[in-house]
Amino acid sequence: MLSMTHPAVMQYVHELPIGLLPLMFKGDSLPRLVVKANKELILAAKLKKKFSVHLVPYDLYGVNSVGFIAAFFDDERHPLILGGALVKELFAYEFCQVFLSREVNIHFFDELGREVLGYRAQLASSGAHRSLLQDAVMPSVVGLNQSAILNFLTEWFSCSGQSDDDRAIKVDLLEPLYPEDIVFADMRDESHQYHGSPSVSHFELEREEPGVFQEQEIIALLQRTFAAEEIYHSPKRYYDREEVADILVVTPKNVFIVQAKDSPNLERVVNQSIDRKKSTALKALRKGAAQVKGAALYLGRKKPAVFLMGDDEVKVDLEGRGLYGLVVMKELFNDSYDEYTPVLFDVYESKGVPTIALSYSELHQYTRFLHGDEAFLEAFMKVFEWGRESGIFPRLRVMAPGSVVNEDPPMPAKR
Template sequence: MTAFFDDLEEPLVLRTPLSNDEFTRDLLQVLSEPSFDIHIFDEHDRELLGFRANNRNFAHLRSLLNTAQFPTVTVDLACQFDDQLRTWFGDRSPTDDASACTITLHEELFPPNPILWRPNPGDLSEQDIAGVMQRPFSRDHVYLNPTRADNAREFVDVLVATDKTLLLVQAKDSPNTEAALTRTIHRKQATAVQHIKKASAQLRGSIRHLQSADLIEIVASGERLKLSALDREVFGLVIVRELFDPERPVYSSLFFGVLDDTDIPCLLLDYAELLELAFFRPSEDGFVDALWRVFTVACEQGVFPRSRAWPQASPSLPQLTIGTGHLLQDQETREPSRTDSRGGSVPDRLVVIDRADVDAHDVSSTATVLSRVLANRETIEQFRGRVELVFEGYSDDPREPYEIPEVRRFCAKLDETFPFWFYFLSTDGMALGMIACCLCSVTKIRPGVVSFGPDLLKFMVRHFRAMNWLFDNFSLDEEHNVEISAEVTEYFRSI
């Protein structure tokens, strides 16, 4: 653990899990010397600072490190170390501080790089982000400060445009000056909130302009470019210099409004998270996959998480294979019912929706039946994943349920009363896919296969929030929340 006490309450801390490897052995050798030189580079390999360090505790460190044992570290173990280091540093005692080894940077090897001081950080920060984006994307696909062709106003701070992907990036940063760095932590947190509010409004405007026509024109690097969101994955990104973990629920509540207004997946990252993402996913497909994963977790939890590990797999939501309502298996031919916690058989609840109710746009009977599963906590848990829906009276209709306007209107009205599909509908059946198709815009590819419009994302956010409401208000087991969220995400990712 290395701490630079530029701020006594919130020092800059570097956490470095050490393992039995060559890096650790080299580091131990350096720390065993009475003096050594330190050169500090940034993420773009620009040398910023150089110091000669005085290590007056070298004898103690040499003795300590010679007796230390280091494990072979896996990624999972390194993450556990990192979590423990965060907790330990916050809970450390005066005795821990007294036993720490102090290394003094006492002699500059050369003048500091002028880019360190940024009284007006906007341009340099945007250049840095554009540089980071050139790791997963080709340089030719990354545009800095493109403007709208119709009024010459800036479109976004950074644009990434490929044949498959559009990333609209808004960036916010604080001045890198002594006055800014010595602000209190509360002042820094308040500044981050203001940055997110402003960047969210700008991103909302950029997305709306993109959605205003099938084809828009922008000017980038002196050239006119035509942009279309059709047949592309579109993301909005807001990048700020620093996010504070305790304030993430506040940040997220501000930022989810952009998604609600635009139906475009939007992500909130700090600069360090963006760097990590680009470093560990240095290809377009890998980078976009990771964006989907972060966005999906944010929708499930209602909060943008602190991103650290970047899994290889990721959600992809281009198509969903579904079945028609009248092909739903009869209850007698289904798989045997699951058992409850007492070991007894629990029958699935088959909710049959009559065509007369659909034609009359009357959801009262169906809503009454569904409301019974909300009677109390025991009933809610009993019917978790055990409800099925079927529309009766359409066996002679060749259309899929989502192609029938009356069914779509009925489902939309029913959803206003009962939005708890993710909790109660089985991911082994077809009703969840049918509900999603009826509540979202879809294009039929072939019988049983559709392509969703961008409002699928809004659908998922709304219904994850509805499920979270159940868990909060009925004190349900949070482990089941995690389990269901994973099942639903996998359902929309894979079928």
């Protein structure tokens, strides 16, 4: 495993929010490619044993170069994608070498930086790919609007057709570099400091019962932004020991009610139609919103609010604290926000609790770059207030401090 044979590389893996990372080691016969992504994309790669890489020219804000979109086929018509610009300081020339290689070792990591799968892979590129990359001028990261480029690449892919698929670089995953059914155990003290934590947690890619796995992973993300002692896992009502919420985050200024909504990460779920996945997501969101309402009602019954952690009674004075709801979903679909928005607004209108939904991958991006209560709440309320004003919630792209974000460029015409 790359994380064991080359532990120094883990700094770069953890710094990569999500996407692809090429690696070259002296003495290696093959270049390597890190794919950092969510568990659904990784499982799709494991099941399908293939993915494609599209090289996409762009001309934006005076920068004329090439970006890429990697497509992973959980659904042939609506694959999961990762993309980005080829940037001089961010391994652009190593990317070119990897994309034009005949064989590469590929290592899959999840958002928490855990190495899940590895394969020897075969790539099928063409002379056209070689010419495009050799002729491209790789821009500097300084002043580069990577957000606009990613918007362009994503829109380009949504408009692409069969001819574009035929021209993509084909990647076939030939043989595992290590067993595909690894179970990971985390025994680090720093991972288990929150209230209600076990002493050891474990993780596996394929899971029939996702609940506890997802909740622990959400807590791992939240601990990047909030102190461990502010996080309560599965607090219980004092009178019947039923769960108040999946997670409560209690800071000096605010309380966040967090509900986790996932589904099994199995082949049968990966192979569901996109319409079935959308329907499942909407049902899960409705349930999560109802649970936020129930938690808000319970917390408001007594002053101060009371809940149990094991046999210990915890009291929280809500006076002067903001109360917010967050539903963390397995996935959300851009063309379904007209259905999501009324469900979330209803929580605010009925209980006075501003509530938004984030996919797990979005929460990863938020907590990767937002540190502390104020920064997280600022992004949270930007989404909520935009939704109140426009009538539909946006998806906020959270990027590294100092990133350039200008108005969106013109998008390509649909084909």
